[in-house]
Amino acid sequence: MASSKKWATTISSIASFIYFLLILLQIPLFRVPCRAGICTTPLELTSSQLIATKLIPEAAVKTLLYPGAVANAFFNNNALPNYYNFLKSYRFASLNSAPVTFDDLQQIEVLAGSYLSVAGAFVCLVKPGRISLFGTLLIIWGLAREVIMGNSVDSNPGKAVYISPAMSFVLVFAFLCVRKDVRKIFRSCRGRPALKAKLG
Known part of the structure; x- marks a missing residue:
């Protein structure tokens, strides 16, 4: 029992840290229209809302x-961005006091999921929990609903709603952040050999 608890804690801590890095370093996970034009990460979508509403x-x-x-500049072999004016590349300059739009309400699941994902990434560093998982599932549900209902149809393919394959990895790490769920997996794996021995 102690061994499974220790392993679950270790796996949960590692998964939480990886999830935190994926969110903080803004690995593209989707493509969705937002106040800044097109957003590709939960942190970018959340930030565009925070700047526009001045929360x-x-x-x-x-x-x-x-x-x-900085990570984006490193991977693209570009010069390090200047801290004081790098926001121009995010097209956030014209967002001040922007009113709530129909698109904001239409994609409320993606927006709420992004808020939860960003919050969960930081909370999980202290105490791993289900916030990250709920946020990730909300994003996937919102994007899938957009695709299924045909709201993502756009004459420009570069602006259509899109879910990156990297989202599946984020979902796995978000699930592994939940220590209790990891322990249940260990328990079920331990129970199978005993069940096979009884049946044999």
């Missing part, structure tokens, strides 16, 4: 976005 200071949003901007 938190812009400096805090810049601090959240900067690691992803």
Whole structure:
């Protein structure tokens, strides 16, 4: 029992850290219309809303976005972005006091899921839980609903709603963040050999 608990804690902690990096470094997970034009990560979608509604200071949003901007520059062999003006590349300049649009309400699941995913990424570093999993599932549900209902049809393929294959990895890590679920997997795996021995 102690061994399974220890393994579950270790796996959950590692999964939480990987999930945190995937969110913070802004690995593209989807493509959806947003206030900034097109958003491809939960943090980008969340930040566009936070800047437009002024819920938190812009400096805090810049601090959240900067690691992803640095990672993006590194992977594309570009110069490191300047902290003071890198937000221009996110097209957030014209978002101040932007009103709520029909698209915002239409994609409420994706927006809510992005908020939960970002919050869960930070919370899971302290105490792994289900917030990340709920956020990821909400995003997938919202994007799938857009595709199924045909709301994602666009004359420009680059603007159509899209779910990246990387989302499946994020979903796995979000699931593994939940320590109780990992322990249930260990218990079920341990129970199978005993069941086979009884049946044999």
